[in-house]
Amino acid sequence: MAALPMVVRDEALPSRVTIYEVGARDGLQNEKKTVPTDVKAEFIGRLVDAGLPVVEATSFVHPRWVPQLADAGELIARLDLRGPVAFPVLVPNERGLDRALEAGCTHIAIFGSATEAFAQKNLNATLDGQYAMFEPVVDRALAAGAEVRGYLSMCFGDPWEGAVPIGQVVAAGKRLLDMGATQLSLGDTIGVATAAHVGALIDAFAAAGVGADQLAMHFHDTYGQALANAHASLLKGISTFDASAGGLGGCPYAKSATGNLATEDLVWMLTGLGIEHGVDLDKLAATSKWMAGHLGRPSPSAVVRALSA
């Protein structure tokens, strides 16, 4: 008997949410052992079959940095890039963009930092200098007809700098949107955000002219706050959430970062709230269990574990 929460609709919340699935990229890039391309392709196929409308597939970073994703071109060649599901890819620079466009990708993501320390460690750039790196990438992606998402890391705290001023996050996010990014994903890279902080950041973006429809939220469950923060975001009208099947992944450059918000945990909450998401929870949890078998350890997702019990 499949368990499901009782549905009690809260009319203050959006009626529909888009889940932006990051497990194949954000999850697998952090695995110590490289997952075979066949397994990645099957994973993505199963995520699509489970109803996820956006499945971030891989990253065209230099294989020296992220050897786990060195098969990006080969993997993309196996996906149906003309179908209804979007398969965004990360690109760090123009060389990565060239590879992504050659592969036929139509959805590109760039990843910026809200802090000086993370810009230096992750991008080898300064906070201000990062925009000069992104500008040609975004210009050329848009000229090629691609959609561009801007990720912003360390929006709620930084392991080297500590607290990150809200105004600094808004300024960095606006720079990415002004460049031409159509969506801005605000990352709680080390999972330290709490609900009122989340609401305050979304309010600050609104005050700066950036509506909830331009934002996505990317939470990590490091301190168990991801769902509370997602709910706080729903109350502010956010309707796109990043999540990772089975809670795969974290961030390789932030040592305290563990655990993307598990897609199953998000789906459970959205289902109970009567919010449409289009995902078949049983298929998704079965996929995460299958992938956990490949990785040799159980999923950290509470919902995957509960459904498997």
Ligand code: MG
């Ligand atoms: Mg993440």
